[in-house]
Amino acid sequence: ELKVEQNPLFLSMQEGKNYTIYCNYSTTSDRLYWYRQDPGKSLESLFVLLSNGAVKQEGRLMASLDTKARLSTLHITAAVHDLSATYFCAVDVTYSGGGADGLTFGKGTHLIIQP
Amino acid sequence: NAGVMQNPRHLVRRRGQEARLRCSPMKGHSHVYWYRQLPEEGLKFMVYLQKENIIDESGMPKERFSAEFPKEGPSILRIQQVVRGDSAAYFCASSATGNNSPLHFGNGTRLTVT
Numbered sequence: 001e002l003k004v005e006q007n008p009l010f011l012s013m014q015e016g017k018n019y020t021i022y023c024n025y026s027t028t029s030d031r032l033y034w035y036r037q038d039p040g041k042s043l044e045s046l047f048v049l050l051s052n053g054a055v056k057q058e059g060r061l062m063a064s065l066d067t068k069a070r071l072s073t074l075h076i077t078a079a080v081h082d083l084s085a086t087y088f089c090a091v092d093v094t095y096s097g098g099g100a101d102g103l104t105f106g107k108g109t110h111l112i113i114q115p
Numbered sequence: 116n117a118g119v120m121q122n123p124r125h126l127v128r129r130r131g132q133e134a135r136l137r138c139s140p141m142k143g144h145s146h147v148y149w150y151r152q153l154p155e156e157g158l159k160f161m162v163y164l165q166k167e168n169i170i171d172e173s174g175m176p177k178e179r180f181s182a183e184f185p186k187e188g189p190s191i192l193r194i195q196q197v198v199r200g201d202s203a204a205y206f207c208a209s210s211a212t213g214n215n216s217p218l219h220f221g222n223g224t225r226l227t228v229t
Contacts, residue, residue, distance in 0.1 A: 040207065042219040088157055102148055102160030102174065103218065
């Protein structure tokens, strides 16, 4: 069974600081997604990482994928209050040959950025 | 181009009643996924459908839950004889094709069983 683990699960940080969220997964997959969810809202797609070594950046967020280590990171640079949300990584089981056709999500990282 | 539309946004049912959740995928999308999210948890895959076909229901509870995606109309997730443990947010997502297409999520239906 595919396991996707995020850490930390909860993060409180100050504006202007940098931090990294980690996402480990337990089986081979070359496709990983990062989503953002605001309270009571749906999921917003942030990044799709499709190959080993993939790096994508959007504003203050940068995501990378190391398929050999089965690790993805989401780096936040000079955090601002508007980035407060819950961030999920999700791994595509289909692509890993796991047999199921759906994403397996981590539990999410609740990020609070204080002014 | 409207996104994935789910309704109702909030649904309250008493134990033993039936809950019907509807999802209209994005225009041009023929693949629909249903996920369940418990408080403080990530999303759990339930079922993957294409028009008139269930492709994978490995995440669906064996009893009381069913899903369909008819040729015409929205996808329906049906929960019979609801229990308190069914209270959750249910998200629908759609994609254009099954592979290499990102999932677009709806706003979810928040089911509360009293």
